Structure formats: C-alpha cells, structure tokens
Amino acid sequence: MACTANDVAAALRAAAETVAEHRVELTDLDRPIGDADHGENMHRGFTALTAGLEGAVPETPGAVLKLAATTLISKVGGAAGPLYGTAFLRAATAVGQAGELDAAAVVAALRAGLAGVVARGKAEVGDATMVDALKPAVDAAERAEGDGVAAVLSAAADAAEEGANSTKPLVARKGRASYLGERSIGHLDPGAWSTALLLRAFAEVAR
Ligand code: ADP
Ligand code: MG
Ligand code: MG
Numbered sequence: 001m002a003c004t005a006n007d008v009a010a011a012l013r014a015a016a017e018t019v020a021e022h023r024v025e026l027t028d029l030d031r032p033i034g035d036a037d038h039g040e041n042m043h044r045g046f047t048a049l050t051a052g053l054e055g056a057v058p059e060t061p062g063a064v065l066k067l068a069a070t071t072l073i074s075k076v077g078g079a080a081g082p083l084y085g086t087a088f089l090r091a092a093t094a095v096g097q098a099g100e101l102d103a104a105a106v107v108a109a110l111r112a113g114l115a116g117v118v119a120r121g122k123a124e125v126g127d128a129t130m131v132d133a134l135k136p137a138v139d140a141a142e143r144a145e146g147d148g149v150a151a152v153l154s155a156a157a158d159a160a161e162e163g164a165n166s167t168k169p170l171v172a173r174k175g176r177a178s179y180l181g182e183r184s185i186g187h188l189d190p191g192a193w194s195t196a197l198l199l200r201a202f203a204e205v206a207r
Contacts, residue, residue, distance in 0.1 A: 002100035003149060003206070008064040009057045011205045016046035018201040019194070026197075029190035033177035038080060038190040045076035045084070061101050065092035065109070079175050080191055083117050083130065090116030103149045107141045110156060114138045127173035128184065130191035136163040137199055153203035160199045164192035 003011075019026075019042045026039030049071045058064045065088050073085030094112035095105050114134045123129040125136075140159035144151045165188065172184035175191070 002102045003061060003106065004100055005057055005059055005061050005064050007205070008061045008101070009053045011202045012046075012064070012068055013050055013053060014205045015198045015201040016050045018197050019043050019046045022194075022197055026190050026194055029188055029193055033172060033180055033184050033187045034190065035176060037078060038194065041076045041078050041080055042194055045072045045081065048075040060095075060097055060099060061105075062092045062095045062097060065089075065095065068092075079121070080130075080194070083121050083191070086116035086120045087113035087134075101149070103145050103147070103152050106149050106152050107138075107145045110134075110138050110141050110152075121174060123174040126170060128167040128170040128177060128189045128192070129172070129174050130189070130195045132167045132170075132189065133160040133163040133192040133195035133199075136160065137195070150203070150206040153199065153206045157196065157199040157203040160192075160196040164188060164196040167192045 023039035023043045026042060027036050030036050030038035049068055052067055052071050058067055069085045069088035069092055072088060073081055075081070076084060090112040091109035094108045095101055098105060101109070117131060117134060121129065123131040125132055137156040137160040140155040141152045144155035167189040168187065169185060171182055172178045172180065172189065177184045177189065
C-alpha cells in the first residue's frame with residue numbers, strides 16, 4: 001500500500017491526538033531534567049497543524065509534510081520546534097513531488113528527517129535526545145523496507161520505543177537536560193519519548 005497526501009494528513013491528525021493524550025506525560029518527563037514544557041510545546045504545534053489540515057489538504061504528500069514543517073517550526077518553539085520542523089522539512093524534500101509514497105519513499109523520508117535533526121542539533125546516539133529514538137527507528141525502517149509501508153512504520157515505532165527507553169540510564173549531553181550533568185541519569189528523555197509516540201501514531205494509521 002502506498003500513502004497519498006490524505007494518508008499523510010491522517011497520520012498527522014493521529015499524531016496530534018496522541019500528543020494531546022500524552023501532553024501531561026511529556027511535560028512531566030521534561031520537569032526533572034528540563035523546564036516542564038515539552039507536552040505543551042508539542043500540543044500547541046500539533047493543534048495548529050490539525051487546524052491547518054482542516055478543509056483542503058495540500059495536494060501531495062510532500063506538500064503536507066512541508067505544511068507540518070512550517071507549522072511546527074513556528075508553533076512548537078523551544079529546542080523541539082526547530083528540530084521537528086527541520087525533520088519534516090527534510091522529509092518533504094526527500095519525497096519531492098511524488099503523488100504517492102511507497103515503502104522506499106517512507107524510508108527515505110525517515111532517513112532525511114534524522115539527517116535534518118542531526119544537522120540542526122549535532123546530537124549523536126547516546127546523548128539522550130530524540131536522536132536515540134530516531135536513529136534506531138531509521139535503521140529498523142531500512143531493514144523492513146521490502147515488507148511495505150505498514151511494516152516499515154511499525155518496525156520504526158518499535159525501535160523508537162526501545163531507543164527512547166535506552167535514554168534513561170544516560171547522561172544527557174545536549175539540550176537543557178545536559179545542564180544537569182550526572183543528575184540527568186535515571187530520566188527518560190521527553191523528546192525521545194515524543195518521537196516514539198509520533199512514530200507509533202503513524203504506524204497505527206498505516207496498519
Ligand atoms: P526546550 O528544551 O527548549 O524546553 P522542549 O522541552 O520542547 O524544548 O524539547 C526538549 C527535547 O528536545 C529534549 O528532550 C531532546 O529530545 C530534544 N533536544 C534538545 N536539544 C537537542 C539536540 N541538540 N539534538 C537533538 N535533540 C535535542
Ligand atoms: Mg522543555
Ligand atoms: Mg522550553
């Protein structure tokens with residue numbers, strides 16, 4: 001099954017619902033190691049995106065991803081806004097003008113999204129950021145490419161969840177949590193967890 005612009009819009013609406021459901025959880029994760037706003041930031045951005053997708057959905061998957069990028073950059077704020085915005089912008093560029101996305105295009109979009117986050121934030125795996133969820137997600141997506149879009153997204157979501165959980169014992173080396181040094185140990189990174197939630201929402205829609 002390939003994804004149309006409407007499918008991508010449906011995935012983003014589902015992501016917005018998940019973010020709304022997990023708003024308090026994400027903010028609570030950001031409290032001990034940050035400034036207790038990650039859930040609010042994400043919710044503000046995805047609420048604006050849902051509003052932007054009401055009425056006419058942009059014509060191509062790439063145009064929908066671009067709308068997500070510009071909306072998240074302008075509404076999420078903090079560190080996560082530019083990072084997620086860049087991820088969606090790079091994903092939009094990767095898929096170009098295609099009318100439908102097959103599994104290879106979805107993998108390419110995820111890979112480009114990761115490259116965007118890394119270019120912008122300079123974090124590596126092990127720094128306790130969203131990269132710890134997104135990098136293994138892209139690796140798993142690549143391995144599942146032959147099995148179709150739904151398999152790609154579900155493999156990515158599983159790997160992202162595991163990767164997010166792996167941030168707990170780590171010392172944070174990027175973002176606000178890094179100001180705590182060793183005291184950041186024992187806390188799940190909020191951005192890694194939101195990445196896992198977004199990918200799970202996309203996977204559920206593609207199923
Ligand atoms: P802020 O820290 O500005 O309040 P948020 O709370 O919305 O922004 O987002 C924090 C999340 O952003 C972190 O949990 C982490 O996953 C992510 N993050 C911060 N800095 C970086 C970075 N340099 N690279 C990758 N991710 C980062
Ligand atoms: Mg914060
Ligand atoms: Mg903040």
